[in-house]
Amino acid sequence: MLKGKKIILGITGSIAAYKAATLIRLLVKEGALVKVIVTPYAKEFITPVTLATLSKNTVLCDFFHHDDGAWNSHVELGLWADIMLIAPASANTIAKMATGVCDNLLLTTYLSMRCPVMIAPAMDCDMFQHPATVRNIETLKSFGNIFIEPASGELASGLQGKGRMEEPEIIVKQVEEFFKSRTILSGKKFLVTAGPTYEAIDPVRFIGNHSSGRMGYSIAETLAASGAKVTMISGPSPLKILHKNIEVIKVVSAEDMLKACVKHFKNVHAAVLSAAVADFTPATSSPEKIKKKGIPMNIALKPTADIAAMLGKLKTKNQLLVGFALETNDEINNAKKKLKEKNFDFIVLNSLNDEGAGFNCDTNKIIIIDRHNKIEKYGLKPKTEVARDIKNKIIHLLK
Numbered sequence: 001m002l003k004g005k006k007i008i009l010g011i012t013g014s015i016a017a018y019k020a021a022t023l024i025r026l027l028v029k030e031g032a033l034v035k036v037i038v039t040p041y042a043k044e045f046i047t048p049v050t051l052a053t054l055s056k057n058t059v060l061c062d063f064f065h066h067d068d069g070a071w072n073s074h075v076e077l078g079l080w081a082d083i084m085l086i087a088p089a090s091a092n093t094i095a096k097m098a099t100g101v102c103d104n105l106l107l108t109t110y111l112s113m114r115c116p117v118m119i120a121p122a123m124d125c126d127m128f129q130h131p132a133t134v135r136n137i138e139t140l141k142s143f144g145n146i147f148i149e150p151a152s153g154e155l156a157s158g159l160q161g162k163g164r165m166e167e168p169e170i171i172v173k174q175v176e177e178f179f180k181s182r183t184i185l186s187g188k189k190f191l192v193t194a195g196p197t198y199e200a201i202d203p204v205r206f207i208g209n210h211s212s213g214r215m216g217y218s219i220a221e222t223l224a225a226s227g228a229k230v231t232m233i234s235g236p237s238p239l240k241i242l243h244k245n246i247e248v249i250k251v252v253s254a255e256d257m258l259k260a261c262v263k264h265f266k267n268v269h270a271a272v273l274s275a276a277v278a279d280f281t282p283a284t285s286s287p288e289k290i291k292k293k294g295i296p297m298n299i300a301l302k303p304t305a306d307i308a309a310m311l312g313k314l315k316t317k318n319q320l321l322v323g324f325a326l327e328t329n330d331e332i333n334n335a336k337k338k339l340k341e342k343n344f345d346f347i348v349l350n351s352l353n354d355e356g357a358g359f360n361c362d363t364n365k366i367i368i369i370d371r372h373n374k375i376e377k378y379g380l381k382p383k384t385e386v387a388r389d390i391k392n393k394i395i396h397l398l399k
Contacts, residue, residue: 125161
């Protein structure tokens with residue numbers, strides 16, 4: 001799985017740096033190409049000679065060579081790698097990564113990375129549990145970085161607790177699993193809807209909602225990162241898609257989204273309907289801006305087309321359909337009712353009563369209910385992680 005993979009290994013100032021020697025040896029043994037970047041303090045714990053010998057590459061630390069002034073290009077390093085692995089990652093480096101500080105080559109390279117980044121923390125248990133560290137790790141997770149949880153046990157301080165960098169053998173397995181996950185959905189095609197719809201009152205005004213599209217965009221990116229081809233139908237949203245496996249179709253109204261969904265649904269293996277489609281639209285829309293006349297106005301409304309119900313009727317036995325429910329009361333029962341009525345394979349429920357969930361948040365807290373009424377509850381997480389939970393449920397059902 002790692003043969004020919006290009007890995008940048010970042011090593012920071014931690015006693016766990018001694019494990020980097022074994023980590024490099026195992027990565028190289030599996031066929032990986034490893035370039036090592038160390039922070040200045042990392043050299044106090046393990047020598048560049050050892051790291052260079054094991055990696056078969058010059059160890060990088062400074063922005064330039066002091067003898068001839070040649071530049072170590074963080075930009076080229078960011079383009080070269082298939083993955084960046086920072087192990088060990090000290091509390092200091094994690095804090096700098098979370099706030100964008102780039103006062104050494106490792107941090108500058110991190111900010112230049114176009115590939116995924118995996119981080120293996122190593123620090124004392126009190127440092128690991130400190131609110132500042134917890135906040136910094138959550139920030140980095142929200143950026144899409146992948147964390148390798150530290151182990152518990154005796155620490156360098158003599159204390160017992162969580163903070164030991166995970167063992168090199170386990171880290172290598174997690175790196176292998178990461179690359180394996182990038183191909184697990186190869187050959188699969190997905191439809192994802194995202195964002196709000198705007199229902200025009202006139203050319204200036206509309207009926208809409210507060211959806212930003214973050215959840216749907218995160219789902220599309222996560223599916224594409226696992227090898228899927230994704231057609232994403234998005235209502236108005238300022239968000240951008242970067243993955244080459246995602247085709248974005250921009251729509252405005254519920255009617256626009258319905259037409260696009262019906263057109264593309266027949267060609268996909270699964271659809272995830274995460275868009276916040278307006279339930280009502282004006283019965284008539286003025287072609288010109290309606291002038292304010294100083295008297296109350298009544299706008300006649302009519303229901304929008306039920307996209308989920310339509311796709312539920314069109315779904316074949318070989319297709320998977322995933323729906324969303326945003327509720328404010330009697331959440332479980334309302335979600336179960338919607339699950340059955342729309343012919344979903346599972347529904348993702350979130351409640352506006354949960355702090356940090358819902359519209360315009362970077363986090364979400366979900367409950368997944370499948371057609372067999374199995375209920376799975378998840379804690380509050382960044383939407384990037386919630387998207388992975390949803391993806392994993394899809395993979396399980398597709399198998």
